[in-house]
Amino acid sequence: MTQDGPDADQLWAALADPTRLRLLDLLLQHGEATASALATELPITRQGIAKHLLVLQRADLVHAHRTGRETRFTVRDERLAQAQQQMARVASRWGERLARIKRIAEATHNASSAGDAE
Amino acid sequence: MRIGGIVTAVLPDAITREIDIDAPPDVVWAIVTEARHLAGWFSDEAAIDLRQGGAMLLSWHGHGAYRARVETVEPPVTFAFRWVLRDGEEPVPGGSTLVVMTLIPTDAGTRLRVVESGFSDLSWPEHERAHYAGQNAKGWITELDELRAYAARVKTSRHRR
Numbered sequence: 001m002t003q004d005g006p007d008a009d010q011l012w013a014a015l016a017d018p019t020r021l022r023l024l025d026l027l028l029q030h031g032e033a034t035a036s037a038l039a040t041e042l043p044i045t046r047q048g049i050a051k052h053l054l055v056l057q058r059a060d061l062v063h064a065h066r067t068g069r070e071t072r073f074t075v076r077d078e079r080l081a082q083a084q085q086q087m088a089r090v091a092s093r094w095g096e097r098l099a100r101i102k103r104i105a106e107a108t109h110n111a112s113s114a115g116d117a118e
Numbered sequence: 119m120r121i122g123g124i125v126t127a128v129l130p131d132a133i134t135r136e137i138d139i140d141a142p143p144d145v146v147w148a149i150v151t152e153a154r155h156l157a158g159w160f161s162d163e164a165a166i167d168l169r170q171g172g173a174m175l176l177s178w179h180g181h182g183a184y185r186a187r188v189e190t191v192e193p194p195v196t197f198a199f200r201w202v203l204r205d206g207e208e209p210v211p212g213g214s215t216l217v218v219m220t221l222i223p224t225d226a227g228t229r230l231r232v233v234e235s236g237f238s239d240l241s242w243p244e245h246e247r248a249h250y251a252g253q254n255a256k257g258w259i260t261e262l263d264e265l266r267a268y269a270a271r272v273k274t275s276r277h278r279r
Contacts, residue, residue, distance in 0.1 A: 015129060024125045083129055091133045094232050098137040100159035101230060105149050109141035109227075 011083055014059030019044065020052050024075055027062065032074045132235035139228045143221040146228045147194035150219055174199055185209050194221055200236075 014020060019042065026038055035053060039046040053073055056062040060079045064071050139146055149155040156164035161176035167188065174186035186201035187209040200214040215236040222229040 015125075021125045021129075028125070080125070080129075087129055087133065090234065091135060094133060094135040094234065097159055098135055098230060098232065101146065101149055102137050102139045104155060104158055105139050105141040105146045105228075108149065109145045112145075 010059045011061070011079070011086075014055050014061055015083060017052070017055075019048075020056055023049070023052055023056065024061065024080070027073055027075045032072045034070050034072055038073075132233055134231065134233045136229055136231040138224060138226060139230055141227045143194040143223055143228045146221055146230055147197070150221070150230070151191075151193075151197050174201070176201065186214075189216065190218070196220055 022042060023038060026041055027033055030037075035046050035049045038053075039049045042049065053062060053064070057064055060076055062073045063076050064073050066072075149159065151166065151168055153164045153166050156166060156174075156176070161184075162179045163175075163177040165173075165175045167173050168191055170188060170191055172188040172191075174188060175183055176186060177183040184202055185208060186199045188197075188199050190196050190198035196218065198216060198218040200209040200216050202209050202214045215234050218233045218235075220231045220233075222231065
C-alpha cells in the first residue's frame with residue numbers, strides 16, 4: 001500500500017522544500033546552470049544553494065557535470081516524471097475509492113428506498 | 119521568493135477528485151465515516167473514533183496498519199483526517215497528509231469531493247537529519263525549519279486568497 005518505498009521517501013523529502021522547487025524551476029528554465037548563477041537569482045547564499053543542490057542530487061533529481069573548473073547542474077527529467085507518476089497514482093487511488101463509495105452509497109440508498117415503498 | 123512555476127504545476131501540493139452520487143448526504147456520510155464501511159471502500163480492516171482528535175487505524179492484509187487521526191467531524195458536510203505515508207508512524211503535521219472529504223447536496227443526491235494535501239510538508243526522514251547533524255551542520259537544520267515555516271506562511275497567505 002501507499003507510497004512506494006525508501007526511494008520514494010527520498011524523492012518526496014527532496015521535493016518538500018520551496019527553495020528546492022524554485023531551484024528545479026530555474027534549472028528547467030535555463031537548461032543548465034552553475035550554483036553561482038543560481039545564487040544570483042535567489043535570496044540565499046551560494047553555499048545554501050550548494051546544500052540544496054546536494055539534496056536534489058542525492059534524490060537523483062539533478063545531475064552535476066564538471067566542465068573545467070565549473071560544475072553545471074541539469075534536471076533529470078525522468079526522475080521528475082517519476083514523481084509526477086506517483087502523484088498521479090495517489091490521485092487514481094482516490095478515483096477508485098470514490099467509485100467504491102458511490103457504489104456502496106447507491107446500493108444502500110436503493111435498498112432503503114425500496115423498503116420505504118413497500 | 120515565489121512558490122509556483124513549472125515544477126509545482128506538474129507536482130501540485132494537493133490532489134482533488136470528486137464524484138456525483140445518487141444518494142443523499144446522510145447516506146454518503148455514514149459510508150465515508152463508519153468503520154464497517156471504511157473497511158469496504160478504503161482498507162481491508164478499519165477502526166475509527168469519530169470525533170476531532172480521534173484515532174483511526176487502517177489495515178491492509180499483507181501491508182500493515184496505518185495510523186490516522188480524525189481532524190474534522192461536521193456531519194453531514196465535512197470529514198477530515200490525517201494519515202501517514204509509512205506504517206508505524208504517528209499522524210502529526212509534517213509527517214502526514216491531510217484528507218478532507220466534503221459532501222455537497224445536489225438535485226440528484228451528493229457531490230463528494232476529496233482533497234489530499236500536504237505532500238510538500240512531509241518532514242525529512244530522521245536518518246537524513248542525522249546525516250546532516252553528523253556533518254556538524256546544525257545551521258542547515260535550522261535553515262530547513264525556517265524554510266518550512268516560510269513555506270507555511272506562504273501557504274497560509276495563498277489559502278486566504
